[in-house]
Amino acid sequence: MTKKLTVGSESFDYPVTGGPNYGEPATNWADAITDAVAEFFGPGDIKTTESVLLDGTSADISGLLFDTSFVQRIEVTGIITRKFNSSPTDVEAFTIVGSYNGVGDFDIIIEFSGDDTEVIIDVTGGQFNYVAATVADTSEMSIKFKAQTIIDKDAI
Numbered sequence: 001m002t003k004k005l006t007v008g009s010e011s012f013d014y015p016v017t018g019g020p021n022y023g024e025p026a027t028n029w030a031d032a033i034t035d036a037v038a039e040f041f042g043p044g045d046i047k048t049t050e051s052v053l054l055d056g057t058s059a060d061i062s063g064l065l066f067d068t069s070f071v072q073r074i075e076v077t078g079i080i081t082r083k084f085n086s087s088p089t090d091v092e093a094f095t096i097v098g099s100y101n102g103v104g105d106f107d108i109i110i111e112f113s114g115d116d117t118e119v120i121i122d123v124t125g126g127q128f129n130y131v132a133a134t135v136a137d138t139s140e141m142s143i144k145f146k147a148q149t150i151i152d153k154d155a156i
Contacts, residue, residue: 001015002014002015002025003015005029007032007033007036008032008036012025014029043156044070044149044151045146046146046147048144049062049064049146050142051063051064051142051143053119053132053141055132055134055141056132057131058131060127060128061127061129063145064145065126065128066149068104068106069155070151070153071126072151072152073098074098074099074100074106074108074148075148076094076095077094077146077147078093078146079143079145080117080119081141081143081144082138084137084138084139085139090116093113105123108123117132118132118133118135119133119143
């Protein structure tokens with residue numbers, strides 16, 4: 001007896017445990033579902049992450065790191081928030097798109113929109129970093145981001 005499982009436009013007759021010759025159909029379904037899930041969250045992708053930034057500092061952005069041995073393209077989206085003691089909060093959205101050039105750094109383009117939080121983002125190798133200007137009355141800063149990648153599956 002089998003159960004019909006569908007992944008995208010493909011259907012699989014998945015065998016009930018203990019049925020005869022269940023290894024190959026089970027493996028085919030597992031391969032298809034693994035490929036489908038990788039489109040949503042694959043190796044190299046970063047789930048939504050929030051890190052603290054410090055006013056008047058330059059440092060690495062914790063959690064915003066890509067393995068250059070297999071990541072070929074990145075798309076990072078996020079927001080930078082700068083809170084003040086006595087002024088409204090500044091929020092700046094950003095998108096970073098880049099490709100790995102194979103020589104040590106990602107070639108990136110960054111687009112910002114919203115308030116100017118006076119934070120510069122850059123990358124060295126696969127590690128992203130920031131420089132935050134000193135802005136009077138800043139009480140706290142953070143960056144929230146997520147990333148999707150295209151990878152070289154043969155390099156993993």
